[in-house]
Amino acid sequence: MSLTLSRRGFLLGAAGALASGGLRAAARAPVTPSAAQLAWQRDALSLFVHFGVNTFTDREWGDGREDPAIFNPVNLDARQWARAARAAGARAMILTAKHHDGFCLFPTATTQHSVAASPWPRGRGDVVREFTDACRAEGLRAGLYCSPWDRNSPVYGSPQYNDFYCAQLTELLTRYGDIDEMWFDGANGEGPNGRHQVYDWPRIFGLVRRLQPNAVIFSDAGPDARWCGNENGSAGDPNWATVDPAAVPEPGLSGDNVIEDLQHGDSDGRVWRPAEVDVSIRPGWFHHAGEDAQVKSVDALLDIWFGSVGRNAKLLLNVPPTRAGLLHETDVARLTDWHTARQRLFAEDLVGGRRVQWHAQGPRRAVAEIDFGGVVHAGIVRLEEDIARGQRVAAYTLAALDDSGWRTLGHGSTIGACKLDRFTPTALRRLRVTVDDAIAAPLPLRVALYAGGAA
Secondary structure (H helix, E strand, O other): OHHHHHHHHHHHHHHOOOOOOOOOOOOOOOOOOOOOHHHHHHEEEEEEEOHHHHHHHOOOOOOOOOHHHOOOOOOOHHHHHHHHHHHOOOEEEEEEEEOOOOOEOOOOOOOOOOOHHHOOOOOOOOHHHHHHHHHHHOOEEEEEOOOOOOOOOOOOOOOOHHHHHHHHHHHHHHOOOOOOOOOOOOOOOOOOOOHHHHOOOEEEEHHHHHHHOOOEEEEEOOOOOEOOOOOOOOOOOOOEEEHHHHOOHHHOOOOOHHHHHHHHHOOOEEEEEOOOEEEEOOOOOOHHHHOOOOOHHHHHHHHHHHHHHOEOEEEEEEEEOOOOOEHHHHHHHHHHHHHHHHOOOOOOOOOOOOEEEEEEOOOEEEEEEEEEEEEEEEEEEEEEEOHOOOOOOOEEEEEEEEEEEEEEEEEEEOOOOOOEEEEEEEEEEEEEEEEEEEEOOOOOOEEEEOOOOOO
């Protein structure tokens, strides 16, 4: 969303620094996720849908002075978006119900800058309704993004704006049934000479909790899910799902360390706050016809999968509709091909029903070993912890037994919900995963092995 500067401002004033220091001896039981957080992370992939007046002005950030008459997606089909999401293997979608320009994709009592003042369809449209209905028809979780920064609102920059914003959120949270994720950034990007808004985050988050108690709340530092620190599709390594919310920086401190900590979390964190990786399938976040030939390749999307889902994060991939209100045919085809490539890559787990021998070797070490009964050829290992019981592993080693003896395939740090390791395709008879360190007694891992190769 081109939010580097606006995110930085949020981190300076409102986000907690998530200290990611070295390992500490476990002094308590591991932190565990809520039921909503657990379901959220197990979805693995969501699609982000950036749509609004920017689609029609060919801009990324609107200035709030757009004429609502330009918004006229004559062939809008949210079911097409949802079908494409399903074809990609996604289980959820998030819509930009309002972006920084303040234009609302839903009829609202708070402003005239909305679909109600557009010709689509004769001022009686509601994109949020179309979107949430389409999600449910296709069995997807529905999420919404409502920009805190509003370049159209005359009260932005005053205490009254928090009332204005909470009124918009109340409309979104009470009209459309269950909302599974509310997505917030800290956008406040008018610069040193522009209006600056002090957002009442406790009030905002409390409103979501009251009206949609099962919704996961994403913002740069939580309270339920956190940003990964970049918008290039890569989670940190290591990547802990836990953070320390008590380490809050004073306003005006440099945000560089905060962003570093957002990438990695905290091995000694006291709250569960997993990372969400947001990235666009195109160079921009809104559709621009000039970028139709710049859609990410299947190989690039596979690299993003390994660097996000494969590092204990959830992937939020933006796919923007065109002015017609449809996802572009190139994007749709790329999503389908990407899903097919993932299915092919992970089609056959060579472990199958074989027994994984698990041996504890002290309070913070353990070994998992699998005998394949013959030679198998593999290039990918998938490891999973039972995150319902917390994230524990802090360091591990992969080794393979071939005719020459044991040799190391690689080393890793955190595992969490999913860790994918790629290595040069090799022949092996046995696979060994050694937990070299953990913050609490390591529990048996789920181990899968695939034939795919290194990138």
